[in-house]
Structure formats: C-alpha cells, structure tokens
Amino acid sequence: MTLIKSISGIRGTIGGVSGDNLTPIDTVKFAAAYGAWLIKTSEAEELTVVIGRDARLSGSMISNLIANTLIGLGIDVIDLGLSTTPTVEIMVVEKQAQGGIIVTASHNPKHWNALKLLNFKGEFLNAKAGEEIIQIAEREDFMFAPVNELGNYKVYENAIDDHIYSVLALKHVSINAIKKRKFKVVVDAVNSTGGIAIPKLLEKLGVECVKLYCTPNGMFPHNPEPLKEHLTDISELVVKEQADFGIVVDPDVDRLALVCEDGSMFGEEYTLVACADYILSKEKGNTVSNLSSSRALNDITQLHEANYFASAVGEVNVVEKMKAVNAIIGGEGNGGIIYPESHYGRDALVGIALFLSLLAETDKSCKALRESYPNYFIAKEKIELPNHVNIDSIFEDIQKLYANESLDLIDGTKINFENKEWVHMRKSNTEPIIRIYAESKSPKEATDLANKIIQTITDLI
Numbered sequence: 001m002t003l004i005k006s007i008s009g010i011r012g013t014i015g016g017v018s019g020d021n022l023t024p025i026d027t028v029k030f031a032a033a034y035g036a037w038l039i040k041t042s043e044a045e046e047l048t049v050v051i052g053r054d055a056r057l058s059g060s061m062i063s064n065l066i067a068n069t070l071i072g073l074g075i076d077v078i079d080l081g082l083s084t085t086p087t088v089e090i091m092v093v094e095k096q097a098q099g100g101i102i103v104t105a106s107h108n109p110k111h112w113n114a115l116k117l118l119n120f121k122g123e124f125l126n127a128k129a130g131e132e133i134i135q136i137a138e139r140e141d142f143m144f145a146p147v148n149e150l151g152n153y154k155v156y157e158n159a160i161d162d163h164i165y166s167v168l169a170l171k172h173v174s175i176n177a178i179k180k181r182k183f184k185v186v187v188d189a190v191n192s193t194g195g196i197a198i199p200k201l202l203e204k205l206g207v208e209c210v211k212l213y214c215t216p217n218g219m220f221p222h223n224p225e226p227l228k229e230h231l232t233d234i235s236e237l238v239v240k241e242q243a244d245f246g247i248v249v250d251p252d253v254d255r256l257a258l259v260c261e262d263g264s265m266f267g268e269e270y271t272l273v274a275c276a277d278y279i280l281s282k283e284k285g286n287t288v289s290n291l292s293s294s295r296a297l298n299d300i301t302q303l304h305e306a307n308y309f310a311s312a313v314g315e316v317n318v319v320e321k322m323k324a325v326n327a328i329i330g331g332e333g334n335g336g337i338i339y340p341e342s343h344y345g346r347d348a349l350v351g352i353a354l355f356l357s358l359l360a361e362t363d364k365s366c367k368a369l370r371e372s373y374p375n376y377f378i379a380k381e382k383i384e385l386p387n388h389v390n391i392d393s394i395f396e397d398i399q400k401l402y403a404n405e406s407l408d409l410i411d412g413t414k415i416n417f418e419n420k421e422w423v424h425m426r427k428s429n430t431e432p433i434i435r436i437y438a439e440s441k442s443p444k445e446a447t448d449l450a451n452k453i454i455q456t457i458t459d460l461i
Helices: 024-043 059-072 086-092 129-140 159-168 175-183 193-206 231-241 268-282 296-303 315-325 348-362 366-371 391-401 443-460
Strands: 005-006 009-013 048-053 076-082 099-103 110-117 152-153 184-190 208-212 246-250 257-259 285-288 308-311 327-332 336-338 377-384 404-407 415-418 422-427 432-441
Touching: 009 024, 024 059, 024 099, 024 110, 024 129, 048 059, 048 086, 059 076, 059 099, 059 336, 076 086, 076 327, 086 099, 086 110, 086 159, 086 348, 159 193, 159 348, 175 231, 184 193, 184 231, 184 432, 193 208, 193 231, 193 246, 193 348, 208 231, 231 246, 231 257, 231 366, 246 348, 257 268, 257 348, 268 296, 268 327, 268 336, 268 348, 268 366, 285 296, 285 315, 296 308, 308 315, 308 327, 315 327, 336 348, 348 366, 391 415, 391 422, 391 443, 432 443
Parallel strands: 048 076, 048 099, 076 152, 184 208, 184 246, 285 308, 285 327
Antiparallel strands: 005 009, 009 110, 099 110, 246 257, 327 336, 377 432, 404 415, 415 422, 422 432
C-alpha cells in the first residue's frame, strides 16, 4: 500500500498507477478536496493558501500541481518555494491565510512525497476536518471557478528569513550568551531545506557552522530519519572537526537530533527534555509529550516543581493537550519541540536556539549536559496478528492482567510500573499489527519488557 490517506493528509510514492501511488491525478484530486473544504468551511470572502516544500526531487512538480488546482478553484496562492514545515506554519498566520499545504514526506525516503494540510492557525487539521476532506476527494465533490474568478499566484522568497527573525526575537533565546561561547557546530541537513535555514540561523547567533549534506538538491545521502544508525558520517565529522556538537534534522526540519562532541548520540528523546529543562528554569509551567515519549520529561518537570501531562500520539493531539493544560513547552520524543511562544508546531529552529541558550548559560559541554539527565532507554517492537484477531479484546484482556498497575487508556493501552518502567501498545491504522514501545533503565531491560508483552499477547491469541 503506497498511497496512504489519513487525517493529516495524503502520502505516497511517486510514479505508477493513480489510486495506488501519489500520481499527478491523486495530487490534483486531494488538493481540490482541500480547497473545496476551505471554501465550504471558511468565513472569509476571499481565500488564500500558503504552500511550501522540502527539497525532494518531486517537490516542484507536486507543488505546481497543487498551486494550479487551488487557482482553478478561485483560491489565491502564496508560494514560499523551498521551505520548512514550521516556516509554512508560521507564514500562514503572518500572511493571514486561510490554510496551508506543506509538500513533504518528512523522514520518508526520496521516492515518497506528501501533502500535509494546515488550518488558518497554521496548525494541522483535526480528525473531523481530515475525514471530511477524504470524503470530498472520494466523491470528487468540487466545483472549479469560471475564468474571471480564478485565483492569483504570488511567490514570497523571504519566509525562511522571517522565520529566523521570529526565533531570534523569542524572549528566552540568549543571543549574547551564545555569541560569547563561540560554538562550532556540524550540521547534517540531509540535502534538504534545513541546509538553507539552519546555517542562516547559526550565522545570526555567531556560531561557526561546518556544513555536511546541506545542498538542497533532494539527493538524500542516507536514510533521512535522524536515527543513530543513519548518522555515522556526522558522528565522525564532529570528532574530526573538534566541534562542540552536531545538529541533524529531517528533510522538512521539524525534528531535531543532536550529536555530542565525542560523536555519541544525545538522543532524540532528550532534545525535548533539554529544551524543557531550559524553559522551566526561566518560568514555571506545565509540559506535555505523547504517551510513547520518555518519562525523562516527567522527571525533569517534577524537578522544577511543575506538572507533566501525556497526550495521545500525534502532533495534533499533543497540541490539543498543550492548549488544554496551558503548557509552556511540549512535543514528541522524536526530536519535535513545540514552543507556544513561537507557534503550535514542531520546530527544529526553535529547538536549536533554545538548546544553544541552555548550553551557553550552563557552560556545560553537550556530553556533560546529557549525562546530567535521568537515563532511560526505549525499545520499539511490533507483533503481526492474524486477520481474525480482535485487537480491542486483546487490549481488554491485558488491562485485566495488569489491573493493579497504573493504566493509561487514552491511546491504546499504556502500563506504568512503580519502578518507572512502562509499556505502550497501540494498534496500527493501516496494518493488522500492534506497535509496542517499552522503556526501562537499560536497552536490555527495555527489550526484555517489550518481549514479555509480546509473549503475553501471543498467549492470549
């Protein structure tokens, strides 16, 4: 299955047959459905949509198809060209647009692309809106505009610069302290748009930037998901250059991973922990992450005598929970920082600025900072199920078996043990599998815990 429709948009592989892949026909149909939904739901008399793309090889083609489809519906388009996901989110609000579309498949390989859909707040659509758009696309329920009512097209080239200036203006970004430290940093932007944005940001902060894979040509030099096994090149270069640390982003620059000065991983889970630690040292407030993220954020939040809350998995759910509890920072354990003072979206540029501020003010090295945090390890497993198995009944049986433990049922089943271990089980929306995440104080203990739950599920089947 290479064409996946979900509440967050549509993604698929380039080429092949329409309906099975992300072809021009599928792109136009889905862009038209989004435009039709905007026309139906927006109170504005004239509609504008901001679009931007990462550097994928198919990005220009897909973006042009979207722009011309929206114009055909009578909607004005502001095209940011090569951009980042958080940049588009910010510019929707700045340009007072009614929506936005980001052309990116995030961390997927280069033959994938996607349309990610935003509302007028520059935030991802909720489940209800996403389902409505899918239904409109399936019915092909859209009416194109007559010739005198076609939309207008405009290019805006300064969006990344505007984004950077907004980051520099955040009250807790310590520009002077960062400049005094004279940091040297290696940047791996996987040859996408982070290669444009991050060196510009670092230059403004007085940080020496050693570029690795920063040419935005869409030729990803390694698997673009910023995991340890994909980052051997930057690990070696950080040590060779005697850099203070390394920065890694995914193709659309909403995830941030860090590499310590000795080439070891800071850990994607700990990007949010460090940034939250810094913000909580400045002001008291709540934090949020999803159920599959490390409990280290909870620990750090408690050290600052504040309250931590968990949300269902998915950025839109994290944002919804953050608003509900008035959180001052939150995000996901995949390196996604959400800082409401900037905007309600994962933003690697914001994360970089906050992390640099923390390092500068504490005068610690990257490695020493990482060692100062609680040490947890997450194992990620899955179990494939026979088609006849009722996953919900499996979850109910597990809940009975672990009724004496602390259970969280807002998204699948999460078991929180008294020794600070936890297991989170979620069913996939697209496959007959259960995803199992487990966290403990060593990699082996985390894997053993996940395997124990897998055996329990197997016995129940």
